Amino acid sequence: MTITANAPYEFTSHDRQEDFRGARLVYVGWNRHMMFASPYCWPLPPDTPFGALVEGPMAQAFGMHPDWKKIDWAKAEWTRNGEPFSPDPAKSLADNGVAHKDSLKFTTPGLDGIAGAGI
Amino acid sequence: MDIAVTKKKKLGLKERYALMTRGLGWEPTYQSVDDVFPMDTFEGIKIHDWDAWEDPFRLTMDAYWKYQAEKERKLYAILDAFAQGNGHLTLSDARYINTVKLFINGLAPLEYMSHRGFAHIGRQFRGVGPRVACMMQSLDEMRHAQTQVHAISNYNRYYDGMANFRHHHTHLPYLQVPRSFFEDAATGGPFEFIVAIGFAFEYVLTNLVFVPFISGAAYNGDMGAMTFGFSAQSDEARHMTLGLEVIKFVLEQDPDNLPIVQKWLNKWTWRGVRVLTLVAMMQDYMLPKRVMSWAEAWEIYFEENCGALFRDLARYGIEVPPCVEQVRKERDHLSHMAWCQFYQARGTSNFHAWLPSKEDMDWLSAKYPDTFDQYYRPRFEYWAKLEEEGTPFEAQTPPQQCQVCQIPTIFPVPGEPLTRAEHTCEHDGERFHFCSEWCQVIFEDEPEKYVQANLGAHELYKGNLFGDADPTAEGFDPMAAAMAFLKLTPAESGLHKDSEDARNFDLWRGLATRNDA
Structure with missing residues (x-):
């Protein structure tokens, strides 16, 4: 559908990739760890290695959780915008196919949050 | 000087309301109505008779100010x-x-x-x-x-x-x-x-x-x-x-x-x-x-x-x-x-x-027996522990x-x-x-x-x-x-x-x- 308006209505999106000075927005959320109230958002250069996202921004955001240190990253399961996704930590975000405003979620089998309650 | 008092009949409520609301409008003569009101048609809403509108309060401006x-x-x-x-x-x-x-x-x-x-x-x-x-x-x-x-x-x-x-x-x-x-x-x-x-x-x-x-x-x-x-x-x-x-x-x-x-x-x-x-x-x-x-x-x-x-x-x-x-x-x-x-x-x-206190949480679990204790109390208790430890x-x-x-x-x-x-x-x-x-x-x-x-x-x-x-x-x-x-x-x-x-x-x-x- 398009908007019902009484005059031509053409505006660009406010969050195009070129608005972020070379970075692209990436969101990451941790499944079954509801203590973190939502996925978080970072602006990252597209040549950032995927592993650097995990060790840098993600560790800062999620590191407070006692499960964080126990994660076996080889077993972690990822989705990108809800679809299965297998990132290579050595490759860049761009080479892993992570586009501007993609939303990543990861599941850590065996780790089920505080007191195993999904939080 | 004496002013002759003209006995004017006081307006009835209905008459007065009509004059003080509908009576304030007018038909434009040198512009079309559509040009005067250019925004009330583009959404696709069709109004055939605006006069069918009933004002439920019959409030006029002078009474409004007073209230x-x-x-x-x-x-x-x-x-x-x-x-x-x-x-x-x-x-x-x-x-x-x-x-x-x-x-x-x-x-x-x-x-x-x-x-x-x-x-x-x-x-x-x-x-x-x-x-x-x-x-x-x-x-x-x-x-x-x-x-x-x-x-x-x-x-x-x-x-x-x-x-x-x-x-x-x-x-x-x-x-x-x-x-x-x-x-x-x-x-x-x-x-x-x-x-x-x-x-x-x-x-x-x-x-x-x-x-x-x-x-x-x-x-x-x-x-x-x-x-x-x-x-x-x-x-x-x-x-x-x-x-x-x-x-x-x-x-x-x-x-x-x-x-x-x-x-x-x-x-x-x-x-x-x-x-x-x-x-x-x-x-x-x-x-x-x-x-x-x-x-x-x-x-x-x-x-x-x-x-x-x-x-x-x-x-x-x-x-x-x-x-x-x-x-x-x-x-x-x-x-x-x-x-x-x-x-x-x-x-x-x-x-x-x-963080909700213990009493607050008891109230919440009484009001939300199906959700609070299972999903939310553990979060608050864990966060309370972190606050106590000085790492909120x-x-x-x-x-x-x-x-x-x-x-x-x-x-x-x-x-x-x-x-x-x-x-x-x-x-x-x-x-x-x-x-x-x-x-x-x-x-x-x-x-x-x-x-x-x-x-x-x-x-x-x-x-x-x-x-x-x-x-x-x-x-x-x-x-x-x-x-x-x-x-x-x-x-x-x-x-x-x-x-x-x-x-x-x-x-x-x-x-x-x-x-x-």
């Missing part, structure tokens, strides 16, 4: 007494002041937006009856904004988080939730605006806003807020009636109007309920002395009252919006999820957060937000409280995310509108929150620049127990009730 002046006199007498008697020290608890902050920052500016919106449509409808009714509502809304600002200024003298309410409403990320709600309505056509605000908000959802804040004020010893609430109440009754009258009038005019009105009702019921997340949270977590739970308020004011309303509208073909199913499933989760979000994002809001949990990073309601994407899949909902689509080569199916439906109906949203995290990362600071300068601190631009000081955010407000309230109340040597 309002009387209410103003009473209100300001009480506000004066409040100020002179240190009314702020009679509150139940210092935590209550945070609900006042939420009100002045989140809701009072909406009254002003409503004033502007009704002034606009009071100009744009070609029917004289609705124009006069909208003009009066516009004046009411202006008065509400003013009286709220005046009443709350008595708190602003002593406590943090209120002084920059206008700037914060425009820029602080969490306040973009109520702000974008109203801007969405105000940028629709005049019929969408009146269905959105006059009906969906003022009629369907108004009690869910009014009761928590105004009864909450009464329960917690806030005479100021209680008084402006009661001063506004008779206006609200009129607004509700106007909202209902508009819906019926539009639906009776042409059968083609039904699908358009239904679409707006679906949209604005959902938009309204999402904004009420803030109210649900305030009701269950922020009132030291609680009135009723959000779940109880929903049962009374939505399921019972609005259920009857929708049954009444069924004869026009109106159905209960489909989103109501999800609202029911979220009923026992909403306030808890919201407080969890505000607790961890407390560094970016202009009121204080705290706080989010380090801005959240992902819904493109439409702008709330962080905190909501789980309905019926699966531990699985975060994921709703996303691509539009014009760009990806967008939503908190729910219903916000996505709203986006996909008018994507051109919602791609213009200014989401807090994105604004920060684009560099739009740095004001005049130069991000290329040596030693540039982006967070410090953003806080300066947002006019957010450390005293306004963080934990209640560490706040200046909590300290001062206890100190001043102590001085008022004790004789120190």
Whole structure:
């Protein structure tokens, strides 16, 4: 559908990739760890290695959780915008196919949050 | 000199009403009616007979002034007494002041937006009856904004988080939730605006806003807020009636109007309920002395009252919006999820957060037996432990937000409280995310509108929150620049127990009730 308006209505999106000075927005959320109230958002250069996202921004955001240190990253399961996704930590975000405003979620089998309650 | 007295017959009520409302209109002669009223047709609503409009109140301007002046006199007498008697020290608890902050920052500016919106449509409808009714509502809304600002200024003298309410409403990320709600309505056509605000908000959802804040004020010893609430109440009754009258009038005019009105009702019921997340949270977590739970308020004011309303509208073909199913499933989760979000994002809001006490949690588990102990108590207990250990949990990073309601994407899949909902689509080569199916439906109906949203995290990362600071300068601190631009000081955010407000309230109340040597 398009908007019902009484005059031509053409505006660009406010969050195009070129608005972020070379970075692209990436969101990451941790499944079954509801203590973190939502996925978080970072602006990252597209040549950032995927592993650097995990060790840098993600560790800062999620590191407070006692499960964080126990994660076996080889077993972690990822989705990108809800679809299965297998990132290579050595490759860049761009080479892993992570586009501007993609939303990543990861599941850590065996780790089920505080007191195993999904939080 | 004697003046001959001419005995004029006094006008009858009906005659007088006709002259003072419909009689104020005129037929344009050198411009076409469509050119004079260019905005009341493009939305597709068909009106065949504007005169069929019935003004339920038959209020004329002169009577309006008289009523309002009387209410103003009473209100300001009480506000004066409040100020002179240190009314702020009679509150139940210092935590209550945070609900006042939420009100002045989140809701009072909406009254002003409503004033502007009704002034606009009071100009744009070609029917004289609705124009006069909208003009009066516009004046009411202006008065509400003013009286709220005046009443709350008595708190602003002593406590943090209120002084920059206008700037914060425009820029602080969490306040973009109520702000974008109203801007969405105000940028629709005049019929969408009146269905959105006059009906969906003022009629369907108004009690869910009014009761928590105004009864909450009464329960917690806030005479100021209680008084402006009661001063506004008779206006609200009129607004509700106007909202209902508009819906019926539009639906009776042409059968083609039904699908358009239904679409707006679906949209604005959902938009309204999402904004009420803030109210649900305030009701269950922020009132030291609680009135009723959000779940109880929903049962009374939505399921019972609005259920009857929708049954009444069924004869026009109106159905209960489909989103109501999800609202029911979220009923026992909403306030808890919201407080969890505000607790961890407390560094970016202009009121204080705290963890519910043991007594608070027992009340919550009694009110929410199916959800609180299982899903939320463990979070609060774990966070309490971290606070005790001196390492309180706080989010380090801005959240992902819904493109439409702008709330962080905190909501789980309905019926699966531990699985975060994921709703996303691509539009014009760009990806967008939503908190729910219903916000996505709203986006996909008018994507051109919602791609213009200014989401807090994105604004920060684009560099739009740095004001005049130069991000290329040596030693540039982006967070410090953003806080300066947002006019957010450390005293306004963080934990209640560490706040200046909590300290001062206890100190001043102590001085008022004790004789120190």
